[in-house]
Amino acid sequence: MSDPQVDTTGAAATTRRDRAQYAVCAALAGLGVLLLVDAARIPHVTSSNDPLGPKPVPMVLGVLLIVVAIFYAIDVWRGGVGEAEAGEDVDLGTRADWKTVGLLVVVFGVNAMVIDTLGWVISGSLLFWGCAFALGNRHHVRGLAFGITLSLITFYAFAIGLGVNLPAGILKGIL
């Protein structure tokens, strides 16, 4: 927060300033304002049982969010960089692959829209196949076969076996 030695983050900090971080600060401040606006709308309800009421906590959080956004922005301005998360399959040397991420988001959204009508077995199979495709799988038959197998197994094991909520959809009566 007030550490003067922010430049010691490593090579990334000195070679490239990450201006996109200001967007995060703005989002945090915006969230804070949203909390304050919403809290202002809540009527002041207190009683002897609850002298505090529902208002103060969101108000305090809203103010703190704005304060943290300011400190965050100061840190970024002084060259602070948050280290992106590494992992076994993560190659931070490359640029972000927005096409893959966008495709995944679309596949995910389509599934959310059709899950109730088509049912989990069909929508889940499509979800698996679509995600694998977005991630670079080009064996379509194999991908679809894995998807169908997985959704059938999960449907029978969890929905029918354990009583978990999964929709049968248009296959109702067949499964």
Next chain:
Amino acid sequence: MDNLSNLIEGFANILTPLNLLFALIGVTVGTAVGVLPGIGPAMTVALLLPITYGLDPTQAMIMFAGIFYGGMYGGSTTSILLNTPGESASVVTALEGNKMAKAGRAAQALATAAIGSFVAGTIGTALLVLVMPQVVAFAIELGSPEMLAILLVAFVGASAVLGSSRVRGFASLLMGLTIGVIGIDFVTGQQRLTFGSAQLADGIDVVVVAVGIFAVGEALWVAAHLRRKAGTVIPVGRPWMGREDWRRSWKPWLRGTAFGFPFGAIPAGGAEVPTFLSYLTERRLAKRPEEFGHGAIEGVAGPEAANNASAAGTLVPMLAIGIPTNATAAIMLSALQGWGLEPGPFLIEKQPLLVWTLVASLFIGNTMLLLLNLPLAPIWAKLLQIPRPYLYAGILFFATMGAYAVNAQPFDLFLLLALGLVGFMLRRFGLPVLPLIIGVILGPLAEKHGRRSLQLSGGDLNGLIGGPVAWVCYVIIAGVILWPLLAKVLPGRRPHDRDHTPTEVSA
């Protein structure tokens, strides 16, 4: 000994075929996902949560305990054979473990990791049995003001002490607390941050948050940066150790346990610090320090033991006070809430059989893991070859299923996607994940205790500051927050550079 008879009862309860089966499923699934890249124990427990609502809580907790310990075994396998640790706690293991594997001693590295984990896990669980009742006896006396103060210590600790940047930790915490506010206020029935949406009125289910942040966020993040060429996996046979390896390993195991357990047990201790301390200690004490950096077995044995002992330590605050100190414990606590059990000092009083069966299952699971992992290591290593498109498609598949199953409404899937994008953002900008999860789970509890304290004091703000325990907590909080200033003012001390050490909270 009251504890001992309780524990024996716990053992009697777990030694039924069905419960043993759940323990076996837990350790198997745990090891598998620990080995698999991109999936950690926290994500696994989150993914499995919804499907366990149909089970008995005890059985589900037995399974979770197996996943918790198993995930750690699997994680060490990955870092030794692949040199790209998936979890921050395994970073230190990879330092020497991967060097050993490259020098043809993979079998010994895996063996010392597995046996060391067993030793540390068993001693750690025994310490848990001794310490937990004392902590409960202490915590049960605490009133709302003290509980509030302890929760605030947990918040500040998770945000400011763990992780690499304090301001980023607090940003993450506040996002979590904000998510916790959404829904109908539990006392007055007022809607907060619901924007008139009926689906938001019940609040956002913790499962949806956890699955969104851990599973969907991780999958999207990896998708954006997928390594096109998979890392080389070092082939391995059955793990074994020679007499010399045993001689060099047993002391580091015990020292690692001594480091790990206390750090796990304090809020915001974590596994990163003790594994690192253990590594430094072993390097200093080693007879041949020149071997460090080229595959010294002590450098695997010590940190692995510290890692597992710290996992056992985290169960002390989780079971005794209801405060999670790592992500997996946080999700296990939310599971308890899902069954309508209130975590906290009264849990052991109300559900003694559940708690003691859980503890007994830790002993059993640990033994199963040793028997399972020594012979099966080559098979586990094969899991590292799974094609990445299928792996991450599978994660998204199970994430969708789990989140939908909670309420059976497609709205939750859109929420899941939004939270997944938040998780992506956290990873992109180096914001830690743990404070957010802790904020979501403990935020409403902190508000409840805060409001109850004021109720007791009749609205007087002094009611928030209770007895000596609360004072100690607030002094700790002030110290942590003011530390950068203090470090500057104190003469002869250079500002601590802890703010920017690359430690991340694992998924």
